[in-house]
Amino acid sequence: MERTLILIKPNAIQRGIMGDIITRFERKGLRIAGLKMMFLTDEILAEHYAHLVQRPFYPYLKASMQAGPVVACCLEGAEAVETVRQMVGVTNSRKALPGTIRGDFSMSGEQNVVHASDSVENAAIELNRFFKEGELFDYDCAVTRFEYGGEETIKFLNK
Ligand code: IDP
Numbered sequence: 663m664e665r666t667l668i669l670i671k672p673n674a675i676q677r678g679i680m681g682d683i684i685t686r687f688e689r690k691g692l693r694i695a696g697l698k699m700m701f702l703t704d705e706i707l708a709e710h711y712a713h714l715v716q717r718p719f720y721p722y723l724k725a726s727m728q729a730g731p732v733v734a735c736c737l738e739g740a741e742a743v744e745t746v747r748q749m750v751g752v753t754n755s756r757k758a759l760p761g762t763i764r765g766d767f768s769m770s771g772e773q774n775v776v777h778a779s780d781s782v783e784n785a786a787i788e789l790n791r792f793f794k795e796g797e798l799f800d801y802d803c804a805v806t807r808f809e810y811g812g813e814e815t816i817k818f819l820n821k
């Protein structure tokens with residue numbers, strides 16, 4: 663099954679909405695394969711936001727990402743990367759559709775509550791960046807057969 667990374671950003675933790683965010687993914691039927699709280703160092707942030715370090719807003723982004731700990735979460739499911747990006751919404755929360763996490767929980771382009779991997783390739787790189795060997799878990803959920811249809815079970819779960 664496909665895996666993706668989300669980071670619950672410090673602003674969401676400070677605002678007390680981390681549970682609401684995790685609940686949305688759980689209710690959708692995405693399985694939590696890994697979950698941990700951590701503080702992001704200068705090094706890991708520069709690597710994670712390598713495409714933005716030269717941008718004028720990077721010092722503000724960096725400060726907001728180091729204002730407190732983040733929660734890193736690995737979500738697993740069929741086409742998880744694309745599904746989670748759709749649930750998160752576009753970068754600028756004011757433009758994000760109602761019903762998306764950013765659309766429902768934020769007014770900001772920077773303080774936009776969550777990070778989500780943008781491709782299958784980047785998801786693999788980012789999961790390696792934030793989780794060590796042994797911190798991701800493969801386990802059976804009894805409800806999986808009620809979450810996916812027969813063809814999907816063969817295609818995505820290799821069963
Ligand atoms: P994404 O998080 O939707 O994938 P990216 O372009 O990868 O968007 O940017 C990473 C993060 O950098 C965003 O989530 C947001 O917090 C911040 N960011 C992106 N563009 C801007 C901007 O124009 N002003 C301020 N912050 C920005």
Ligand code: MG
Pocket residue numbers: 778780
């Ligand atoms: Mg991005």
